[in-house]
Structures are given as structure tokens and as C-alpha cells.
Amino acid sequence: MAQLFESRTYVNSKGDTLFYHLLKPLNFDSAKKYPLVVSLPYGGQPATDKIRQMEGAVAAEALSTDINRANYPAFIFIPNCPPGSGWGGIPNYPSVDSLVYEAISSLDKEPGIDVKRRYVTGLSRGGYGAWHFICTRPDMFAAAIPVSGGEDPKLASRIVNVPVWAFHGANDKNVPVSGSRDMINAIKKAGGNPRYTEYPNEGHNIWNQVSMTPGLWDWLFAQKRN
Structure with missing residues (x-):
């Protein structure tokens, strides 16, 4: 998978640096507009190994197959998480x-990216991140697929208009299922209409089941911000 992606570095005005990988759509046409999928890696991979960390970007792995690149042409963005950091959403942990x-945002100046169709997804640490990204920047993302994650339900009112399809295993010992349940209930209470799939007999590692969900990618790529 790594051979398909271009390795890049973003440096801001303060000198802060982010390494990331970017895959352009199959048969890329600069005159067209394509979605951007942000795939947040889960933890457990060596933080200093930028290639190994890509293994945790499970949605990127699924969407970079030949058949999915043909069916869902999109830019795929995988950020590298520095040592001792996360994507947000985990209390008292650097982000x-x-x-x-x-x-x-720096990619907006490049041809081809549709800023109204930016999506974020992730599993575990990436699931927390997916929730956190839409709660802190609901203006940036058109939809999210948080898997085995959670966020502060007090933030749910910010994302009533962001399409969400969350997934969790009821027997998850790593991230309590309450992380997803509480967010889904809070969004509904605030007037939103999120989707939620819970696996009653599964634990933390549910990505295989998630990735085979009928209509999942069709749903995601149909979303667009107004």
C-alpha cells in the first residue's frame, strides 16, 4: 500500500512539522473535483516508523484497493502521529x-480536491480522532465513520448536521462501548440523526465487519456539505 502513496511534509509558520501520505485518485483529472478521505491510524505502531504507521489506517487500506479506487475515486490522506501524541478526544493526552x-487546509490550493466532500474515519485511537475532528471542526468535514471510539457527549450539539455512522463492539475491553453509545444518544437528544451499528458479541477489533457493511462506502461518498 505504501508504494501507492506519496510521502509529504507540512511545516507551518511556527515550524511545527507533520508528515503525511497522500494518494491521488485513480486516473486523476485535474479538471475534476474529488473527495478527500482522512484515514487516522490507530495506536500500537512505532510512532517513528512512518511506513509501519500506515498499517493502522484501515480505511485507507480498504479504499486503496484497485476495485475501490475505481468505484470511489478520491484523495486519501494519512497523517503520521508523532510519539506521545494522539488525534484528540482522549482526555489528558496530547493532540x-x-x-x-x-x-x-494546505491541500485546498491544489487542483482536484472538493472541500465540500472531506471525510474522516478511524479505528480506536483513530475512532476517538474521527469524533474529535468533527466536533472541533464541523465546518471542515462532510461526514465521519468513527469506529471503536468516543468523545465528550457535551460536544454532540455541534455535530447534529454532520452525517455520522459509528460502529462499536459491545464487548470492547479497550474502549468501552459507552463511548459510542453516549455520543449517539447525545446527538439524537440534540436533534441529530446519526447511524449506529453495534456488534453484540464482538470486542475491539471489528474493522473486518465494518468494512464489509453493505452500503458503507456508498453512504460515505454520497455526503456533501452545503
Whole structure:
């Protein structure tokens, strides 16, 4: 998968640096507009190994197959998480969320990216990040697929208009299922209409089931911000 992606570095005005990988759409046409999928890697991979960390970007792995690149032409963005950091959403843990937002915005000047169709997804640490990204920047993302994650339900009112399809295993010992349940209930209470799939007999590693969900990618790529 890594051979398909271009390795890049974003440096902001303060000198803060973010390494990331970017895959352009199959048969890219600069005259056309394509969605951008932000795939946040889960934890557990060596933070200093920029290639190994791509293994945790499960949606990127799925969407970079030949058949999905043909069916869902899109830019795929995989940020590298520095040592001791996360994507946000985990209490009392450092986050590089703002730097990732800056790097995503820096791509707007390049041809081909539809800023009204930016999506974010992730599993575990990436699931927390997906929730956090839409709660802190609902203006940036058109939809999210948070898997085995969570966020502060007090932020749910910010994302009533952001399409969400969340997934969790009821027997998750790493990230309590309450992380997703509480967010979904809070969004509904605030007037939103999120989708939620819970697997009653599964634990933390549910990505295979998620990726085979009928209509998942069709749903995601149909979303567009007004």
C-alpha cells in the first residue's frame, strides 16, 4: 500500500512539522473535483516508523484497493502521529489535531480536491480522532465513520448536521462501548440523526465487519456539505 502513496511534509509558520501520505485518485483529472478521505491510524505502531504507521489506517487500506479506487475515486490522506501524541478526544493526552487541520487546509490550493466532500474515519485511537475532528471542526468535514471510539457527549450539539455512522463492539475491553453509545444518544437528544451499528458479541477489533457493511462506502461518498 505504501508504494501507492506519496510521502509529504507540512511545516507551518511556527515550524511545527507533520508528515503525511497522500494518494491521488485513480486516473486523476485535474479538471475534476474529488473527495478527500482522512484515514487516522490507530495506536500500537512505532510512532517513528512512518511506513509501519500506515498499517493502522484501515480505511485507507480498504479504499486503496484497485476495485475501490475505481468505484470511489478520491484523495486519501494519512497523517503520521508523532510519539506521545494522539488525534484528540482522549482526555489528558496530547493532540496534533490543529496541525492536521492546517495540513488538510494546505491541500485546498491544489487542483482536484472538493472541500465540500472531506471525510474522516478511524479505528480506536483513530475512532476517538474521527469524533474529535468533527466536533472541533464541523465546518471542515462532510461526514465521519468513527469506529471503536468516543468523545465528550457535551460536544454532540455541534455535530447534529454532520452525517455520522459509528460502529462499536459491545464487548470492547479497550474502549468501552459507552463511548459510542453516549455520543449517539447525545446527538439524537440534540436533534441529530446519526447511524449506529453495534456488534453484540464482538470486542475491539471489528474493522473486518465494518468494512464489509453493505452500503458503507456508498453512504460515505454520497455526503456533501452545503
